[in-house]
Amino acid sequence: MRAFTARDGVLHVEDVPLTSIADSVGTPTYVYSSAHLRDQYDRLTQALSGLDAQICYAVKANSNLSVLRLFHDLGAGFDIVSGGELQRVVSAGGDPGRVLFSGVGKSVAEIDLALKLEIGCFNVESASELERLSERALLLQRPAPISIRVNPNVDAQTHPYISTGLKENKFGVPPRQALELYRWANDREHLSIVGIDCHIGSQIAEIEPLRQSLTSLLELTDQLADDGIRLRHIDLGGGMGVTYHDETEFDVAAYGNMLHELLDGRDIKLILEPGRYLVANSGTLLTRVEYLKPQPTPEHRNFAVVDAAMNDLLRPALYQAWHDVCVVSPQDGVLAARWDIVGPICETGDFIAHDRELALTEQQLLAIMSAGAYGMVQSSNYNTRPRPAEVLVDGSQFRVVRRRETTRDQLSLELDSELRADLVRPAP
Secondary structure, eight states, X not given: OOSEEEETTEEEETTEEXXXXXXXXXXXXXXXXXXXHHHHHHHHHHHTTTSOEEEEEEXXXXXXXXXXXXXXXXXOEEEESSHHHHHXXXXXXXXXXXXXXXXXXXXXXXXXXXXXXXXXXXXXXXXXXXXXXXXHHHHHTOOEEEEEEBOOOOOOOSOGGGBOSSTTSSSSBOHHHHHHHHHHHHTOTTEEEEEEEOOOBSSBOOSHHHHHHHHHHHHHHHHHHHTTOOOSEEEOOOOBOOOSSSOOOOOHHHHHHHHHHHHTTOOOEEEEOOSHHHHGGGEEEEEEEEEEEOOSSTTSOOEEEESOOTTTOOHHHHHOOOOOEEESSOOTTOOOEEEEEEOSSXXXXXXXXXXXXXXXXXXXXXXXXXXXXXXXXXOOOGGGOOOOEEEEEETTEEXXXXXXXXXXXXXXXXXOHHHHHHHHSOOO
16 A cells, blocks of 8 residues: 555545644654555565565664564564664564674674673674674673674665675675684684675665675575585675655565575575665655745745754755655645755755755645655754654554654753753743
8 A cells, every 4th residue: 555645635644644643743753654664564575475584674774662563563573783773672572582783883882782682693794893792702601693794795786875785885794704704703612603694785776786695695605514514594684775756666576586596495594684675665754844935036946944954854965865745735826836945954955855846835734755764763963953753653543652852851961950950940
């Protein structure tokens, strides 16, 4: 089903008009569709049918506890990149034994927490990390299940900021070094070799780079087997692309066919780490037009200043990302014009969209589409702006799954007791 549809002239998410959410919760607010999350998970599950496979949702894409709980209830494990994300998974009811810990900079504190909680696997990214992990496992007398992240030098043909599988990227190790690390780990009592992994980037449109990556991992798996090192799983990462504008939709069925083709007859578990694919198009950012600044001549830009900003949705400024902008409830008699949708932050780079043809009035409600991934998780308090609320819709019901942050929330981390008293003391 489509998560967002227009009915009676009003944009809905599932069976809830977005105007109702804005009236109840205010703006800016992130809104997610439960139905879309379930549908995307089911589509991927069907493509993997017949394989020994596990989906581990990439928490970094959208780490709201209610989103994590939904995926946990569907049967997902989790891919994390920080100790904080691990604590989120546990708080959402997730099983640490089905958690993969990725990331290039795991601290001692994060490693110790993961060892004590007995996570499923550490995706190791360097020789130094492997040595640290061995030392901590020995000290704590806890076995450390490991997988080496291989950098296969495969071009994912995506934005350079989200490409992770080339030799100039910071992630993983080259195949030859991976073999050396596995042999070293095999001699360490408190290291348990369980898998091999890679992740070549995000927003991948074609299957061929993923085929090349899996082929490379299978070759290494066979070499390790010749050395007597048998792996339990292959983790191919995530990266499946989604449609924001005019991109071709990723063919998940063809991807499943490719995985069946290469893994047929092999006694090994497949792990995938989808994030964006599951959540991106589940979400929208609701925002309201504060001011219109039309210009007198066509060669100048018209500006629509909204109450959302780059601190709420960083992707356009960071990646030059394209998000569709929809008027939630169009008004009759308003002429369309070309508008730049910009926020109130004191940066020229504070924009949501450029050069969009929209029929706008002040106080009009807009929906910034495809905002379910890397939206709220990248938000900040720049300009001492409170972060948005988050809402989860299920059918005809919606609930606030993160309340709107307040300025008091921000100040509470900085004020000592005397300043706190001044903050709440009424003026004379």
